[in-house]
Amino acid sequence: MPLSNSPDVIVVGAGVVGAACAYYAARSGLSVTVVDRGPVAGGTTGAGEGNLLVSDKEPGPELDLALLSTRLWRDLAAGLPDGAEYEAKGGLVVARDAARMTALRAFARSQTAAGVTAQEVPADALHDLEPHLAPGLAGGFLYPQDAQVQPALAAAHLLRASGARVRTGQEVTAVLTGASGEVRGVRTRAGDLHAPYVVNAAGTWGGEVARLAGAHLPVLPRRGFVLVTEPLPRVVRHKVYAADYVADVASGSAALQTSAVVEGTPAGPVLIGASRERVGFDRTLSVEALRRLAAGATELFPVLAGVRALRTYAGFRPYLPDHLPAVGADPSVPGLLHACGHEGAGIGLAPATGLAVARVLTGDEPPLDLRPFDPGRFTGVTA
Template identity: 60%
Template sequence: MSPDIVVVGAGVIGAACAEALSASGLKVTVLDRAGIAGGTTAAGEGNVLVSDKAPGPELELARASRRRWPDLLAALREELGPTLAEAEWEAKGGLVVATTEEAAAPLAHFAAAQRAVGISADELTPEAAAQLEPHLTRGVTAAVHYPEDAQLQPVLAATTLLAAVRARGGEVRAGTAARGVTRDAAGRVSGVRTDDGTLACRAVVNACGPWAGSFAARAGAPITVLPRRGMILVTGPLPAGTVRRKVYDADYVGAVASSDADLQTSTVVESTRAGTVLIGSSRERVGFDETVRVDVLRELARKAVALFPVLAGVPVMRAYGGFRPYAPDHLPVIGADPRLPGLWHATGHEGAGIGLAAATGRLLADLYTGAVPEVDPEPFRVDRPAVIEGERAA
């Protein structure tokens, strides 16, 4: 029996869409040209953040996702059992710090704007920040604590979501590349072309991450979603409590919002349940160039040691990079494509996909089924100029 809908992409965004659609009673098949969660999701840190988003549509999507993630994971544990539904959810909070006098006032202003729309953003003295993070540099000039920030293990989250899809009668096919779509006599999507033949369906969701632009073009409805590369360092295991939460320098917010194609680095330090510490972050638009640049890794390490001097001399276990799906106006693309009935998109989340996934899946499923969405879908529509005509803005 053919599925109702095919989701192309088995990363966390595709998995969240597939889970939400299957929870709505639809039969879903997920396709991925490689393996489950093997692309952008595997290269993520697992951030579920509100701290790095200015008031506006993305912050509203982030708030909805932050509310949804713990409830969704708890429900899936009940449905699937703890073995299949473990995503290492940690509601540990985040700490944003300024390390220069010039950065202190902008950080306070940003936090005040967030508080005005209901975000918990508690300004701290440097002494109070040191109590939260004893190994933090004493060069802090200002700090803001975000108790709502959280973390999960992104690959485990994606596999949990896909396990639910399978349990509800859906299918997940790894190693199956989607080559485009077929259309019926009325011009609607009627199937997905793969190397194994055409898979009939009523609709297809383009959740291909940084490759979403390529798939959309093959489907005949191009969108502008570009790869933006990032690198991460992973230390060896450290004693518990060395780094207690996600900590980043205030310049990280500016790097996230920047449209600059050139290399940008900002200091992000975060512990994991395994005891390792993740060090980021970098951003640059270099296409799909996978070259490991030692100068970028050296800069990340230097900045991390400046923020947490205790990291000096700590061995680096590995380094890895990944490509994030970047839309020129820095907003995700979520919803139906008006140019091709039956084609839907869920992409463009850049480095926030892990955190935004739960709400993205729910929003897309609500739009598909005609339910009233929790989040206003208008800012994420496909036919906005930056996405349809984005090459000029990129």
């Protein structure tokens, strides 16, 4: 039987998406318990760069989610301690040649029509924004709405601000259901927790949590590496990447893909990405991936050729076949909601996801059309 102090909702996952769900649910008047088998931000969130991007998204549902999140992140940063290192530094997307610049110009034009601010930067003005960029680029676009947070800090601050009870180191081994299949809570190795709602914010393991509830969500891991340099003066002012990155993000290929993504941080180290490949949960260091990352970064910023890379880390992006997250109520398990499958954009999309989940929980109008993110769209789709 449920205990008298049982929460209204249990969130499975203490990454930034789960933290945002807890935060907005609590602000809606619900009591929340967050459960994670590891520490706060111990999964994809802790291996992320903290990107809050609109620049890499074509017009459509994900961009709508990103634009809402951009506004929400600004509000959150004003209230979180140290703003969770929120930095509205903007993104700079560059084209290597005239053909890529033409394609980038058309892409930016379509984004502008959807509400994105994109400012064309001619080739001779690129160095005004990034003095250390390689010569000979064809031009680019500046995206002032792009920003960055420190993702682990953001998750921790959101959880603390939510007032939720956080149970780390407690793996969920079952989703408890009633006689009619409705959610009753979760079972962990430390005991049962009861609530009428469970939010699956388990990231890359979202498919497994869905299975425990008798639901289906074909989440797959997509591995990525990041190189971290020694601390430097601010040699990279924006998030800078080549236009090819947009196509790589949208690709469904399982093979290794790399595209140059370079950004400075307030603490000094430069972060270098991005790679992606589908190899399950294999954490084996890929020398080839790191070689490509270093080559791509130095091609954009030759000054980095003489800089030491101090470490690298790997993470797994929660990938769904159509590149859109699952956000909303499960069609087959009453009381089960999903908030996972954001791939590499979970940190940026977390606030809008959390707000949407809170609105579903309270029966209020969602902040945007959730039909494209309906978890039921994967019925019959295998992972």
